[in-house]
Amino acid sequence: MQTKEALASTPALLLSRLILGGVFIVASWDKILHPDQFAQIVLNYKLMPDMTINLLAIVMPWLELIAGLFLVLGVFVKESAGILAGLLLVFIVAISINLARGLDFDCGCFTSSADQKSASYWLIVRDLALLIPAAHLMVFARSRRPASLPTAQEGPA
């Protein structure tokens, strides 16, 4: 099947890796530099239990950066794409909930300032669009066994 071959081709996979990885590397950077401001944004979303806000603000930007770097470097591609897809789903749900309840909030995606009135619909569309390269990589990227496991029957992805 030609489409399948094209999707599984190295250039197609590379494109998805660079798009998804690049976006998350850029998005993580400002949050890493300003965890206090990012924590305030998480707080402004009013979705997370109080005690988890700072933990999330500390760990999540690094998860984005590491998974993004792995994608660009081509390491653990499926798993990194899976983690970022999970984050995208969380963002989509969080933005949708606040959109539905009309809460004034900011996405906190590329910036760490809490009060830019961003167009929430556009953010949801963008996050949905980013799910495409993520799904592409999860399905078609070549899987690697963890180093310590024997390279047993690995079927074609």
Added chain:
Amino acid sequence: MMIHIRNTAIIVVAALIISSLYNGFSGRGIPWFPQKVEVKGAGGIARPQLIVTAAPMKYIEVAEAKVKFDQGVAFIDAREDHEYKAGHVRGARHVAAATSTAEIETALTGFSKDREIVIYCDGEECGASTTLANKLQSLGFTNLQIFFGGWTQWNKAGFPTSCGASRDS
């Protein structure tokens, strides 16, 4: 589609370790858990306010804000442009919370870092003043106070206001 749980775990654990180290040693870290601070709101009613940063801000209520106002302390309005234009504490500068730190520095040229500043936004539930205060803190400003109650309380109390664009915005 074969996603290895072990590989996923490696990424997550790496993020946990690196973020912990960064948070502990980079100097940009925040506490692992937010602290609840009792803040006196309108009518002296104490409300718990969640503080996510290391250095909790000083909060003042409307009566104290008026005292500061009379003393000539600088006020900064952290709300959106259109809100500021519709009415603000008389003489308050406008620095929207979304302003980048570079632009804030330009906007506050001539302000010494230990100058007393009162920051306010709409009211008790708004995060704009806290967000702006965090940015000012990261720029090295040390004498910040958040006027809890903000524009709503000030306006209600009938204290001096003005409207229109700011010379500083």
